[in-house]
Amino acid sequence: MSKLLVNEKEIVVPGETLATGMDNLPGNGTYRDGENIIASRLGLVQLEGRAIKLIPLAGRYIPKTGDTIICKVIDVSINGWRLDTNSPYSAMMSLKDATFDFIARGADLTQYYDLGDYAVGKIINVTSQKLVDVTMKGPGLRKLKGGRVVEVASNKVPRIIGKAGSMVSMIKDATGCNITVGQNGLVWIEGTPENEFLAIQTIRKIENESHLSGLTDKIKAYLEKAKKK
Amino acid sequence: MAYKERLNKRGFEETRPIEAKVGIIKRADGSAYFRIGNTIAYAAVYGPRNLFPRFLQDPQRGILRCNYNMMPFSGSGERVRPGGSRRSKEISLVTGKALLPVLNLEEYPNTVVDVFIELPQTEAGSRCAGICAASMALADAGLIMKDLVAAVSVGRVDDKLVVDLDYSEESYEGIVADIPIAMIPNSNKITLLQMDGMIPKEDVKKVLEMAKKACKKIYEVQKSALKDKYKVEQDV
Structure with missing residues (x-):
């Protein structure tokens, strides 16, 4: 006899039994123990057909293949650059993934990416030992010049981007800033100082109220009010 | 003289009042506060x-580092010498071992998870309070865990079996046994079992059953504290 013990969008803690019986399937953030499906992290329940998934509410960013992230150059070695990814693991960007330019043997690599530079990169591979490879070859991937980088919780990133990028483009339109949101929870903002400040304030507001419904309208009103001042 | 009644008219199977909160240290990845009677524990988790x-890195799994610390003013009035001691080192070790069975650190190779447990006020049962706080803080940090860990001390004071000994009972004149126990409440597995004093074999079995019940109650408190953190946000 199978039975679902939780509702959609309910908050569950590790060890909580989500369902009994074999009719449901354990998804992300859950595991099966005999007949039961049990939560393995703090999260919101999401039901997808027969699968039970958990949307994490907390936690560090863990690199995933295909993610577009904002990273910082922390070391320049002979065959590429080591990048900080705002996660427990640093990433490697090899020479051939860094630029379309021809790099002569023995060239000074700091003229392409120097220590402390920020860049938008894409993760092309993550091994079982969490060795991360990042590429700069792709649409929208580039070195970041000027602007500033702020950190947000990585599990709030989908809310900051919004449905099909609606939220971030709204902030862009209202503030006139260039904004790039990395999946790893780093956000790059460039504009006039006042506008940058407003954009950061807005992002912080989204981060704090990310669990509320009707957030887009609220943020819209907030931005309009802030611009009138 | 037999031990007839506990302080504050507490039942023999009753714990001291428990209070738990989550997310109180904003800069940490996860944090928790746990109070049982006059014993208060704060736990902060950083990592992975x-x-x-x-x-020190382990390519197969992340490692867990626990640090248990009693603050200088935390004791009964005598200054606790700050810094590590033989006792705090032992408790840090057993705390780590009590928490490790629920953690899935294979997910985070080559990393470390740091747990800091600070006790601003203690009156017996501090390692149990520390474990309770730490397990909530680990869940709050979003780590992948099989379950939470609940801990309580049980034992025997004179001729009575009791749950959650306070300091007056630990220092009772006569036969006393103090057994701190940590449990995974859903599977009833024991992750910490130590003992101070003497107790007959058959009493140990009885007292373990009592611990099981008390741990279930503590687990409910931990669970609702974790859920409350997000509930408060939803109401706003």
Whole structure:
């Protein structure tokens, strides 16, 4: 006899039994123990057909293949650059993934990416030992010049981007800033100082109220009010 | 003289008042507060994060570092000498071992998870309070865990079996046994079992059953504290 013990969008803690019986399937953030499906992290329940998934509410960013992230150059070695990814693991960007330019043997690599530079990169591979490879070859991937980088919780990133990028483009339109949101929870903002400040304030507001419904309208009103001042 | 009644008319199977909160240390990845009677524990979790020096890294799993610390003013009035001691080192070790069975650190190779447990006020049962706080803080940090861990001390004071000994009972004149126990409440597995004093074999079995019940109650408190953190946000 199978039975679902939780509702959609309910908050569950590790060890909580989500369902009994074999009719449901354990998804992300859950595991099966005999007949039961049990939560393995703090999260919101999401039901997808027969699968039970958990949307994490907390936690560090863990690199995933295909993610577009904002990273910082922390070391320049002979065959590429080591990048900080705002996660427990640093990433490697090899020479051939860094630029379309021809790099002569023995060239000074700091003229392409120097220590402390920020860049938008894409993760092309993550091994079982969490060795991360990042590429700069792709649409929208580039070195970041000027602007500033702020950190947000990585599990709030989908809310900051919004449905099909609606939220971030709204902030862009209202503030006139260039904004790039990395999946790893780093956000790059460039504009006039006042506008940058407003954009950061807005992002912080989204981060704090990310669990509320009707957030887009609220943020819209907030931005309009802030611009009138 | 037999031990007839506990302080504050507490039942023999009753714990001291428990209070739990989650997310109180904003800069930490996860944090929790746990109070049982006059014993207060704060736990902060940082990580998984990069581990240096590199030779400490384990390519198969992340490692867990626990640090248990009693604050200088935390005792009964005598100043507790700050810094590590033989006792705090032992408790840090057993705390780590009590928490490790629920953690899935294979997910985070080459990293470290740091747990800091600070006790601003203690009156017996501090390692149990520390474990309870730490397990909530680990869940709050979003780590992948099989379950939470609940801990309580049980034992025997004179001729009575009791749950959650306070200091007056620990120092009772006569036969006393103090057994701190940590449990995974859903599977009834024991992750910490120590003992101070003497107790007959058959009493141990009885007292373990009592611990099981008390741990279930503590687990409910931990669970609702974790859920409350997000509930408060939803109401706003």
